[in-house]
Amino acid sequence: MKYIEEFQDPELARRLLDDIHATVTRPWALMEVCGGQTHTIIRHGIDQLLPDQVELIHGPGCPVCVTPLEVIDKALEIASRPEVIFCSFGDMLRVPGTGRDLFRVRAEGGDVRVVYSPLDALRIAQQNPTRQVVFFGIGFETTAPPNAMTVHQARKLGIRNFSLLVSHVRVPPAIEAIMQSPSCRVQGFLAAGHVCSVMGVAEYPVLAERHRVPIVVTGFEPLDILEGVRRAVRQLERGIHTVENAYPRAVRPEGNPAALAMLEDVFEVTDRAWRGIGTIPGSGWRLSERYREFDAEQRFSVTGIQTREPAACRAGEVLQGLLKPHECEAFGTTCTPRNPLGATMVSSEGACAAYYLYRRLETPPAAPAHLEASPVA
């Protein structure tokens, strides 16, 4: 159990909590969309500070976790080729594909490099004109504009040995899919703040209206989460369902117009498979026709990949908010950050990782402690 004294502003946290306690009269289930928010909630024990009637359901907002196994396997195959320098963000290194991960590909001799920014990958391509440089372009609406700009730059500068393995996903179609599921219990959403920094809030009113759910744009600091919950609960108690921006310091209603224009130019909307969940219509981006020559899947024609998800992994249910990580049988026993069965156990935003790092003491003792790696730094 955490204590409110650990909050950055305990006094304000106390006031927000008091207000939530005073407002709530019935049970409500809210979904926080963003994996960063999930980590904040578990790390600070926010779910335990809230009234029992307010349940937080963890959403699918971890880009690493939802990248389909097939795409991971394609990445592993491309990264294994001798002519390729494969560039990725660091949090993809340990995401399990069928049988191995990028970390192991490098141990086996693949030239896998971690970059901070996609522009770093473009620079590597400029410096290595005889090699093929592939960047693993995953992520939500926050990450897509940087990757779009990088492809745009590659074309502008005439860099031909660069390509993008694209697996971008979009939040609103995922919210739609979650609300359409017959087992859905979600009554309100805390929308992902940084996604809205780019996209603005224009996509949300229609969702709030159609499904009669409040959607509160929320940051990911502890006080942001409390404020998001407070506003969502207020709406629910009053029978209102509108879109509110509780993160105005980083979100303007119109988003970032320059980034939106670049997204429009470089990508086009496509159906996308989400790991563990399945295909969601219109939920992804791929390179538009004008940029298709930078598509790594075409350049390397990676086909005929046979994927195999470990049967024990229930990450799909975790990502849809149908199961809490510690309710999975493999949690902490056959599945640990060291030997992950699903991406949700290794990603820095994964729900299983959050429970493993911050809630271990509250779960039954599992594998002997000496077998476990220390928590991720």
Place this chain on the structure above:
Amino acid sequence: MCLAVPGRVLEIEEKDGTRMATVDFGGVVKEVCLEYLPDLKVGEYAIVHVGFALQRLDEESARRTLALFADLGMLQEEFGDPWEAAAAMAELGGSEVDGTAEEATR
């Protein structure tokens, strides 16, 4: 990866026809693309994600967020050595690899 970190612009320059800046994230200095916030100025703060400034931020919120991130070790997560972090998790080749889990993963 989806988290964005506030940083303060130290210097702005044109590179390959692109507006770039050096940005200070509580002590770690990185190069950042300003194409999506073209009117950002030296001394101002912005939310930066994977090397791109995405939205302006006021100084006080930026400082508070940075202090919180430093406290929680998240700056280390974002800017530390990812191979070290991955190796610490994996300990590949170690003699203690848990056979059952290993098998289940394959």
